[in-house]
Amino acid sequence: MSQNSYDKPSKVLGLVIVDGVGFKNFVLSDFLNQATGGFDRIIIYSGLPASAFDVETNVSLEIVELTVFIESRTAWFWRKMKEVAHLQQHKKNFFGIAANLDKNRPKEISKRAKLISLIFKITSICNSEKWIDFYNKRQINAISKNPVHSGYKKMLSDHNCDLLFFTHQRPPYLAVLDDAAKKLGIKTCSFIFSWDNLPSKGRMAAPFDSFLVWSDLMKEELHYFYPETKNKPVKVVGTPQFEPYVMNQYHSTKKEFSERFNIKQNLKTICYSCGDISTSQNDGLYIETIATSILYKEIPEVNLIVRTSPAENGSRFSEIKEKFPFIIWNFPQWELTREDHPEPWSQRVPFGQDVKDLRSLLEFCDLNINMCSTMSLDFMIFDKPVINPVFGNAENRIYNDQKYLQYAHYERVVKSGAVSIVKNKKELIESIKFSLENPQARIDQQRALLKLQIGKPLEGTSYRIVQALKEIS
Structure with a gap:
């Protein structure tokens, strides 16, 4: 069966997209293409402005902006409990x-x-x-009295949805949508958003009826933290987060990459990928350490590209940018679509060109350095060596990023041997030189880790998700 070939569709899918990352995963991947072949209608219920969607709406695809839910004190109390x-x-x-x-x-x-x-x-x-x-x-009892709840209920009823699919499981207002759907007899399904959400984050927003997960490992984690899910449908589908890397529309040639980033083609290229300041406060320290090592020839001359976090505008690096003019900066093309919002970071939405830029960095850079982020997986997909600098601890007055090595999802990465963990400048320099000279040194460990974490091939991810949703609905 071809990936666009389905039995006759007969269902209406409600697709809940809460933020820019969900937009990237489910709009800029192949998901909408596959879903329109699998369902009669798709209603996108969006936490983003409808204007953020550069997609053609028609009788089979509609975008509905969700009313912003303002939580009462009572609802807040029980949710917090x-x-x-x-x-x-x-x-x-x-x-x-x-x-x-x-x-x-x-x-x-x-x-x-x-x-x-x-x-x-x-x-x-x-x-x-x-x-x-x-x-x-008690929380449900409180939110059901909110006018937004009745509004959501009417909205779902008018659209005659068969299944409400949440692309994230954590934002609190999803509990309102989930309960409105349950009161109408509409099935709900949630995708587990990220590899760290179960073993490191807080409670899910709602007791969804079914779940889609990345891997068998994530399925085991889901059953551990939420025992009631053992009696609910849980489908292993992979993740659309990485699917654009195998889509032709995001492919670049090495020549295009070199021209776009002004690369010296005779040199190897290091990409430092930043986190956001809430968890990756030492990014500036690591960038400056690498740049200084290049200046003083402690490592071979290389191109150094810094990709900042999509959640930020990169302004915190202005002094470093001025001090080291040879650094090439990639500020992700994510547009802030709405400023007057309780969580403005969630309103940043990527352009397709940014996905193309990211993919070219993954394919054509020779080494990635990041502080324990998902980007480790992104670069491993392209068989690139990865270094995780963690200089800070509770004693040395540097922001303690060594603590992240003990988080369950990343402790597994460390134990796998798929990345090089460095805790000071000397180790970082040595690891950079070794990784550039021996790029395949950890390749077996990397591929084993990817198989464990992602679980399914990147090709056909959206097709598998749609098939799973059809079975659930």
């Missing part, structure tokens, strides 16, 4: 969850801080799945 209880339940066995719990502790004096302190006291004892279910029911 549910989320903190989940963290309390798993803090002993998962460092990332314990760190996440600590972030939630009140660090000020206010009425809300006192409420959070109360929540911590209660959930330190009452944090079983039965208690979490109790908190969830």
Whole structure:
């Protein structure tokens, strides 16, 4: 069967896209192309402005902007109870969850801080799945009284959806949509958004009816953290996050890459990919360390490209940019579509050209350096060596990024041997020289890690997702 060949479609799919990353994964991949062949109609329920979608709408594809949900104090309280209880339940066995719990502790004096302190006291004892279910029911009771809930319910009813597919499982307002769907008898399904969401993040927004996951590993994690999912459909499909890397429209030649980034073609190229400042505060330190090493010829002369985080505008690197004019900067082409929003970072949406730029960096750079991010996987897909610098710890007054080595999802990467972990300048320089001279040294470990984490081939990812959704609906 060809990937666009289906039995006669007879369903309406509601597709919930909450942010720019979801847009990249499900609009700039092959998903919409496959979904329009598998369903009669697709209604995109968007947390982004409709103007962000450069797609042709017609009788089979409609875009509906979601009304922004403003949470009541009561709904907030019960949601917070549910989320903190989940963290309390798993803090002993998962460092990332314990760190996440600590972030939630009140660090000020206010009425809300006192409420959070109360929540911590209660959930330190009452944090079983039965208690979490109790908190969830109270939260649902509170949000069902919000006018947005009735609005969502009418919207879903008018569109006669058969399945509501959430491309993310964490934003709190998804609980409103999920409950509105359940009250109408509409099935719900959620995609597990990222490889760290289960072992390192907080509670899911809602008890969805079914799930799509990257891999068998993620399926095991889902069953561990959410035991009730053992009795629900869970499909292993891979992830559309990486599918553009095998799509012809995003391919570039090496000549195009060299011209776009002004590359010296006789030199090898290092790409440093940044995180955002909330988790990757030492990016400037690492960029400056690499650049200085190039200046003083401690490493061979290379092209150095820095790709900043799509969640930021790159302004925090202005001094480094001025100090080292030979650095080539790639500021991701993500447009801020809405400024007056509770979470403006979520409103940044990528252009297709940025996906093309990223793919060319992955294919034609010789080495990637990043601080323990998903970009490690991106570069491994193209068989490129990866270095993770983590200079900071609790003792040396540098932001403690060594803690991320203990997060469950990245601890697995470290133990796999697929990346080089460096904890000071000397180790970084040595690892750069070794990796440039021996790019295939960790290739077997990298491929084994990709198979474990992604689970399925990149080719046909969207087709598998649509087939899974058809089976669920």
